[in-house]
Amino acid sequence: MNGAPLDGLRVLEFGQIAAGPFAGSLLADLGADVVKIERRGEGDGMRLWPPLMGEQDDDRYSGNFASVNRNKRSIALDLKDAADRDTVLDLVRHSDVVVENYRAGVLDRLGLGYDALAEVNPAVVYCSISGYGQTGPYARHGAFDVTVQAVSGLMSVTGEADGEPVKCGVPVGDFVAGLYAAYTITAAVRRASQTGVGAHIDCSMLGTLLGISALQTSEYFGTGRDPGRLGSAHPRNAPYRAFRAADKSFVVAAGNSDLWRRFCDVVGMAELVDDPRYLTQELRARNQDALTADVDGRLRSRDAADWLAAFEDAGVPCAPINTFSEILADPHVEAMNLVRPLPLPNGVATSGVAFPVAVSGHTAEMGAPPRLDEHHDEVLKEWIHEHPRA
Numbered sequence: 431m432n433g434a435p436l437d438g439l440r441v442l443e444f445g446q447i448a449a450g451p452f453a454g455s456l457l458a459d460l461g462a463d464v465v466k467i468e469r470r471g472e473g474d475g476m477r478l479w480p481p482l483m484g485e486q487d488d489d490r491y492s493g494n495f496a497s498v499n500r501n502k503r504s505i506a507l508d509l510k511d512a513a514d515r516d517t518v519l520d521l522v523r524h525s526d527v528v529v530e531n532y533r534a535g536v537l538d539r540l541g542l543g544y545d546a547l548a549e550v551n552p553a554v555v556y557c558s559i560s561g562y563g564q565t566g567p568y569a570r571h572g573a574f575d576v577t578v579q580a581v582s583g584l585m586s587v588t589g590e591a592d593g594e595p596v597k598c599g600v601p602v603g604d605f606v607a608g609l610y611a612a613y614t615i616t617a618a619v620r621r622a623s624q625t626g627v628g629a630h631i632d633c634s635m636l637g638t639l640l641g642i643s644a645l646q647t648s649e650y651f652g653t654g655r656d657p658g659r660l661g662s663a664h665p666r667n668a669p670y671r672a673f674r675a676a677d678k679s680f681v682v683a684a685g686n687s688d689l690w691r692r693f694c695d696v697v698g699m700a701e702l703v704d705d706p707r708y709l710t711q712e713l714r715a716r717n718q719d720a721l722t723a724d725v726d727g728r729l730r731s732r733d734a735a736d737w738l739a740a741f742e743d744a745g746v747p748c749a750p751i752n753t754f755s756e757i758l759a760d761p762h763v764e765a766m767n768l769v770r771p772l773p774l775p776n777g778v779a780t781s782g783v784a785f786p787v788a789v790s791g792h793t794a795e796m797g798a799p800p801r802l803d804e805h806h807d808e809v810l811k812e813w814i815h816e817h818p819r820a
C-alpha cells in the first residue's frame with residue numbers, strides 16, 4: 431500500500447460474522463496487517479453465507495464474507511488445543527492489536543483473555559466487542575444485531591407511527607460497534623506507542639447503539655418522555671420526509687425557514703409561508719400532519735423526477751428513494767470511484783464498495799479475502815522469525 435496510515439500495524443482478529451471482522455477490515459483498509467484466527471475446519475461462519483461464487487462446489491466464496499474480510503490473511507487454529515494456544519501467545523508477542531467478538535468470557539476460559547495476553551505483551555491493545563459489554567447483569571448474554579436493535583430502544587423509534595417497531599435494514603448494531611471499536615483501537619495504539627502500555631477496550635453493541643442515539647436520549651432526558659416512531663419524518667423539522675408523487679415517493683427536506691419559503695415557491699403554494707401554523711421551524715414540526723395534508727394533493731399531481739428537478743433547481747435538499755442497484759450504478763457514485771473489483775481467492779471477481787473515506791497520500795486497495803488457513807506458515811515465519819518485535 432502507498433502511504434497507508436496504519437502501515438506496519440499488526441492485528442490479530444478473532445472475528446466472526448460482522449462486528450469483529452468489520453473492525454478488522456477498517457484497520458486493513460487503512461493498511462494494517464490483519465490476520466484472522468479462525469476455527470479449524472469451518473472458519474468464520476460467514477464464509478458460508480450466500481451468495482457463494484465460483485464454479486466448483488468446494489471452492490466457492492461468499493460475497494458477504496469478502497466484503498468485510500478483504501485485505502486480510504488467515505490462520506486456522508484449535509483454541510482448545512494447548513499447542514495451538516501457544517502459537518497464539520507467540521503471535522501476540524509480536525502483534526500490536528487483538529480484536530475479538532465472542533461472547534464475554536469465552537477467550538478468558540481459553541486462557542486468551544486480556545490479562546493472559548498482557549502478560550506476554552504489556553503493550554497489546556485488546557478490543558473485546560460483545561453484545562452487552564464485559565461486566566454487568568447481561569454480560570454473558572449472546573447478542574445478534576436484531577436483539578440489540580430491540581433492546582437498545584432503536585426499534586422503538588423506527589417504523590411508521592401506526593405500525594410495528596422495525597429494525598433498520600442495515601445491521602447497524604454490528605457495524606456501528608465495529609466502527610467505534612476501530613476508532614478506539616487507533617486511539618489506544620497511539621497511547622501505547624507513547625507509553626508502552628496497552629489497553630483492554632470493552633466495546634458493546636448496546637453501548638455503541640446508545641452512543642449514536644444521542645438525539646433520542648437527549649430528547650428523553652430533556653422532556654422525560656419517550657420519542658416515538660415517525661416513519662421518515664423528523665421530530666423537529668418539517669417538511670422533512672418522504673412524500674408521494676404521481677408515480678412514486680421521494681424525499682424532500684426543507685430543513686430551515688429559508689428552504690421552507692423555497693419549498694412553498696416550488697410547489698406553487700406561496701400562501702403557506704405566512705400561514706400562522708407554519709411560521710417557525712418549531713411550529714412546522716408540531717403541525718406537520720396538517721402541513722403534509724396541505725401539500726399532499728399538489729405533490730401527487732406530478733412525477734417524482736419532475737419534483738426532484740424543481741427542488742434541486744431551487745436548492746432544496748431532496749432525493750429519490752433508491753434501491754442499492756440504482757445508487758451503485760449512479761454516475762455520482764461512479765465519480766467517487768467507490769465501486770471497485772474485489773477478487774475472490776478462486777479467481778472470480780465480484781465487486782465491493784471500497785473504504786469510503788479518502789485519505790490523501792493513500793489509495794485503499796481491495797485485496798482478496800483469505801482462503802481458510804491460507805497464510806499459516808507465512809505469518810508465523812514473518813511475524814515470529816523474520817521480523818520479530820523487539
Ligand SMILES: CC(C)(COP(=O)(O)OP(=O)(O)OC[C@H]1O[C@@H](n2cnc3c(N)ncnc32)[C@H](O)[C@@H]1OP(=O)(O)O)[C@@H](O)C(=O)NCCC(=O)NCCSC(=O)C(=O)O
Binds near residue numbers: 559560
Ligand atoms: C454471536 C454469539 C451469540 C454466538 O454465540 P455462541 O454460538 O454461543 O458462541 P460463543 O461466542 O459463546 O462461543 C464460541 C465458542 O466457539 C469456541 N471457539 C471459537 N473459536 C475457536 C477456535 N478457533 N477453536 C476452537 N474453539 C473455538 C469458543 O471456545 C466457544 O466455545 P465454548 O468455550 O465451548 O463456549 C456470541 O458469539 C456473541 O454474543 N458475540 C458477541 C456479539 C456479536 O458479535 N454478535 C454478532 C453476531 S452477527 C449478527 O449480529 C448478525 O448476524 O445479525
